[in-house]
Amino acid sequence: xxxxxxxxxxxxxxxxxxxxxxxxxxxxxxxxxxxxxxxxxxxxxxxxxxxxxxxxxxxxxxxxxxxxxxxxxxxxxxxxxxxxxxxxxxxxxxxxxxxxxxxxxxxxxxxxxxxxxxxxxxxxxxxxxxxxxxxxxxxxxxxxxxxxxxxxxxxxxxxxxxxxxxxxxxxxxxxxxxxxxxxxxxxxxxxxxxxxxxxxxxxxxxxxxxxxxxxxxxxxxxxxxxxxxxxxxxxxxxxxxxxxxxxxxxxxxxxxxxxxxxxxxxxxxxxxxxxxxxxxxxxxxxxxxxxxxxxxxxxxxxxxxxxxxxxxxxxxxxxxxxxxxxxxxxxxxxxxxxxxxxxxxxxxxxxxxxxxxxxxxxxxxxxxxxxxxxxxxxxxxxxxxxxxxxxxxxxxxxxxxxxxxxxxxxxxxxxxxxxxxxxxxxxxxxxxxxxxxxxxxxxxxxxxxxxxxxxxxxxxxxxxxxxxxxxxxxxxxxxxxxxxxxxxxxxxxxxxxxxxxxxxxxxxxxxxxxxxxxxxxxxxxxxxxxxxxxxxxxxxxxxxxxxxxxxxxxxxxxxxxxxxxxxxxxxxxxxxxxxxxxxxxxxxxxxxxxxxxxxxxxxxxxxxxxxxxxxxxxxxxxxxxxxxxxxxxxxxxxxxxxxxxxxxxxxxxxxxxxxxxxxxxxxxxxxxxxxxxxxxxxxxxxxxxxxxxxxxxxxxxxxxxxxxxxxxxxx
Numbered sequence: 001x002x003x004x005x006x007x008x009x010x011x012x013x014x015x016x017x018x019x020x021x022x023x024x025x026x027x028x029x030x031x032x033x034x035x036x037x038x039x040x041x042x043x044x045x046x047x048x049x050x051x052x053x054x055x056x057x058x059x060x061x062x063x064x065x066x067x068x069x070x071x072x073x074x075x076x077x078x079x080x081x082x083x084x085x086x087x088x089x090x091x092x093x094x095x096x097x098x099x100x101x102x103x104x105x106x107x108x109x110x111x112x113x114x115x116x117x118x119x120x121x122x123x124x125x126x127x128x129x130x131x132x133x134x135x136x137x138x139x140x141x142x143x144x145x146x147x148x149x150x151x152x153x154x155x156x157x158x159x160x161x162x163x164x165x166x167x168x169x170x171x172x173x174x175x176x177x178x179x180x181x182x183x184x185x186x187x188x189x190x191x192x193x194x195x196x197x198x199x200x201x202x203x204x205x206x207x208x209x210x211x212x213x214x215x216x217x218x219x220x221x222x223x224x225x226x227x228x229x230x231x232x233x234x235x236x237x238x239x240x241x242x243x244x245x246x247x248x249x250x251x252x253x254x255x256x257x258x259x260x261x262x263x264x265x266x267x268x269x270x271x272x273x274x275x276x277x278x279x280x281x282x283x284x285x286x287x288x289x290x291x292x293x294x295x296x297x298x299x300x301x302x303x304x305x306x307x308x309x310x311x312x313x314x315x316x317x318x319x320x321x322x323x324x325x326x327x328x329x330x331x332x333x334x335x336x337x338x339x340x341x342x343x344x345x346x347x348x349x350x351x352x353x354x355x356x357x358x359x360x361x362x363x364x365x366x367x368x369x370x371x372x373x374x375x376x377x378x379x380x381x382x383x384x385x386x387x388x389x390x391x392x393x394x395x396x397x398x399x400x401x402x403x404x405x406x407x408x409x410x411x412x413x414x415x416x417x418x419x420x421x422x423x424x425x426x427x428x429x430x431x432x433x434x435x436x437x438x439x440x441x442x443x444x445x446x447x448x449x450x451x452x453x454x455x456x457x458x459x460x461x462x463x464x465x466x467x468x469x470x471x472x473x474x475x476x477x478x479x480x481x482x483x484x485x486x487x488x489x490x491x492x493x494x495x496x497x498x499x500x501x502x503x504x505x506x507x508x509x510x511x512x513x514x515x516x517x518x519x520x521x522x523x524x525x526x527x528x529x530x531x532x533x534x535x536x537x538x539x540x541x542x543x544x545x546x547x548x549x550x551x552x553x554x555x556x557x558x559x560x561x562x563x564x565x566x567x568x569x570x571x572x573x574x575x576x577x578x579x580x581x582x583x584x585x586x587x588x589x590x591x592x593x594x595x596x597x598x599x600x601x602x603x604x605x606x607x608x609x610x611x612x613x614x615x616x617x618x619x620x621x622x623x624x625x626x627x628x629x630x631x632x633x634x635x636x637x638x639x640x641x642x643x644x645x646x647x648x649x650x651x652x653x654x655x656x657x658x659x660x661x662x663x664x665x666x667x668x669x670x671x672x673x674x675x676x677x678x679x680x681x682x683x684x685x686x687x688x689x690x691x692x693x694x695x696x697x698x699x700x701x702x703x704x705x706x707x708x709x710x711x712x713x714x715x
């Protein structure tokens with residue numbers, strides 16, 4: 001390869017405008033382009049690939065990249081909603097649906113999964129992540145990788161996964177997209193890097209750098225991340241791609257003076273492909289000629305790119321022949337979308353067992369709100385290729401299931417979720433007054449979450465809070481169904497709901513899935529993958545926090561409204577909490593109600609002492625005392641009581657989804673290997689440290705069924 005052809009393999013350009021073969025054709029023929037992003041037109045993709053293979057000197061095929069985040073044409077729940085299923089196999093099946101559809105369009109590379117751990121629901125991209133816990137995110141990210149790539153990335157319907165954003169992006173200041181991340185090295189290793197390592201171990205072929213910086217170094221120029229951790233420690237052999245234009249942005253950060261320096265920094269750090277930028281194309285050759293970059297760095301980057309193209313089988317099969325692919329199965333794809341939507345729904349409140357609704361006692365149901373009949377909005381963020389015509393809304397599905405004997409009175413009330421126009425409020429209250437039950441379709445439209453859509457106020461937007469209060473005054477039972485791309489703060493409306501179902505943005509099958517839960521055909525089984533704050537001032541609030549030297553304890557906290565004007569300073573408990581919000585969230589991590597009532601009992605450990613290298617067996621019995629069968633997600637938490645560095649008050653170490661019939665008792669088994677107790681210490685080294693541990697099993701992170709064990713040094 002000539003030097004210019006090598007550089008060409010490291011260049012990726014946007015193909016979303018006009019007719020790309022016209023304006024990209026000459027670059028392709030000259031070997032000056034190795035990847036194209038943002039075109040899913042099969043005919044255009046095929047022509048781009050044809051030019052690269054048939055009209056360039058070397059005939060090297062293209063990587064065709066696309067943001068296929070939670071489905072392609074058939075849109076599934078947003079990734080945060082998929083995380084609420086706590087079901088890796090279902091997440092894998094969803095990635096398969098996306099890959100099969102995308103591959104038929106000629107796409108061979110997706111920029112997913114996103115596994116940035118975040119504790120800040122203000123962040124717009126929380127919708128795209130897998131929650132706040134590194135263990136859950138690791139399991140689900142690995143499942144997505146396997147779903148996209150299969151066991152054989154060269155298979156016709158496999159596409160390359162891309163683990164993003166490396167690293168720490170979920171910790172941006174104040175939840176502002178693209179902002180700085182101030183993460184201690186120990187937290188970076190013990191929390192934020194863990195899902196990425198799981199993705200690498202699952203075989204992810206590519207990885208994307210973060211827009212943000214850590215410790216003064218933008219991630220696109222971080223040799224620590226891209227060389228020391230990723231290549232040297234983890235042995236990653238895939239390719240690294242920058243995020244959109246982030247090489248050039250090194251100068252905007254203030255790390256470099258111009259694009260030439262930016263190209264040098266990124267290349268030396270280990271960025272193999274520059275996404276939508278020309279810094280590499282314009283400057284790498286000259287940097288090598290002047291001796292400022294060793295040609296070996298260029299050769300290594302090109303090797304990484306060509307290796308991925310080989311693993312994808314592009315040299316043998318550069319073109320997609322849909323006639324030879326298995327026929328698309330829209331029935332299976334829709335079924336996967338519905339089952340994922342079902343399991344993603346989280347029942348947050350069910351006062352006096354209002355749900356499931358008793359159809360035999362209903363004559364009129366009032367369905368109100370801006371998201372009760374919103375086929376596009378229910379799809380959520382990152383749906384470039386999603387087909388809203390496939391959506392079935394709550395209004396459609398509920399009307400069909402209630403039939404002719406029960407009247408469904410519908411009013412949108414607001415044109416969109418942000419509206420403050422209350423002209424239809426009186427009509428809404430009138431419908432509520434004449435109904436047996438009111439169902440409110442509330443939340444955020446899709447544009448309010450996703451990249452660059454961070455919010456400082458995460459209450460229900462617009463005049464929705466006023467609608468909830470007004471409808472409550474009608475005196476009828478109120479069921480809230482919230483569609484949103486993030487946790488919302490609900491303390492100012494929670495008491496106005498008799499029942500509350502959190503639906504995220506559930507995709508095309510939102511309506512049927514929600515209706516099945518409302519009417520009891522399906523018992524809700526989703527569990528929160530992220531803590532819900534009571535008020536935004538609690539953020540960040542998360543379950544796996546540290547103990548601190550002054551933890552808030554029962555009886556040692558006071559509320560702002562109860563303080564005497566001259567109360568002594570020490571009467572406030574002197575612990576880590578907010579005077580006006582306490583220390584508890586609205587809903588904890590892992591929480592989710594069911595129509596079953598699950599009782600955990602008989603927690604047993606097969607031993608109470610083990611040595612490093614051994615495995616602890618744990619069993620617990622779970623009985624369903626409820627009136628309906630259902631699925632429960634049993635969760636295992638551990639605390640390391642004393643460590644070389646301080647350890648969280650609890651850490652998720654395992655989870656199991658089990659189906660339990662009415663009156664039935666099942667035994668859930670967990671295995672905890674000593675390696676699962678390891679962590680990075682104060683010297684940045686991995687260690688499994690002997691000592692005492694607490695252990696809890698239950699239905700959320702507040703589980704109180706407890707035991708303990710001791711880990712001894714290796715025999």
